[in-house]
Amino acid sequence: MRHRIYGYTLGRKSEHRRALLRNLAAGLFEHGEIRTTMPKAKAVQPFVERIITMARQGNLHARRQLEAKFGRDRWIHVWVADENVPESRKLSNPWFNLPRAEDIQFDDRGEVVKAPRLVEHIMSVVAPMFEGREGGYTRIVRTGERRLGDAADVVILQLVGREDGPQIGGSESPRRSKASKRAEFAAKLAAGWGGAAVAEEEASEAPAEDAPAEEVEASEESSAPEESAADDAADNAAAED
Secondary structure (H helix, E strand, O other), X not given: OOOOOOOOOOOOOHHHHHHHHHHHHHHHHHHOEEEEEHHHHHHHHHHHHHHHHHHOOOOHHHHHHHHHXXXXXXXXXXXXXXXXXXXXXXXXXXXXXXXXXXXXEEOOOOOXXXXXXXXXXXHHHHHHHOOOOOOOOEEEEEEEEEOOOOOOEEEEEEEOOOOOOOOOOOOOOHHHHHHHHHHHHHHHHHHHHHHHHHHHHHHHHHHHHHHHHHHHHHHHHHHXXXXXXXXXXXXXHHHHO
């Protein structure tokens, strides 16, 4: 029994699992998001969170801790100088500013000589993105897809703050669908109440328009007896004289 044993084994030995987590974390920090399966995303998420928390310290001890976490420092964004990579991918990156192809240098044997470093990238670019944020640096987004072969649930693990939209998967989340239904129902109620209010206003305005005519007639009727009474008084006065 696995008493007092936590974490995801992922069907691998400890060394293989450690290398897998390091590669997944390095890919996440390099590209801003990665596409993997749900068990791997849940396994690497705490590892990434701890790395960002260390990098936010910004001192030499934190830098050495990051190098120990990854085993060694490594080059990143070397693919920018690859001719086989599409230009659209090199020009547009919503997460980080990519270096130019001229900034990546190789020697005569094709080995990388100059390129951005992973630890420096985490310390100077990734850590300032989460200044003032206490945890929760990543999120997992379900895509609704299944991997061919074992039908594993494919998800997107990404850094928060610059993601494109609240929902990336092809299907709408249950919470969002419920919110949309509530919004539609509220709009219908508002439209119904608005129509009833307009009808009431029209009904109240119709008698008001007829009211002046009635008032004129009533005033004419009330003024007629007064005029007749004045004429009678004048006749009586003339007779007395």
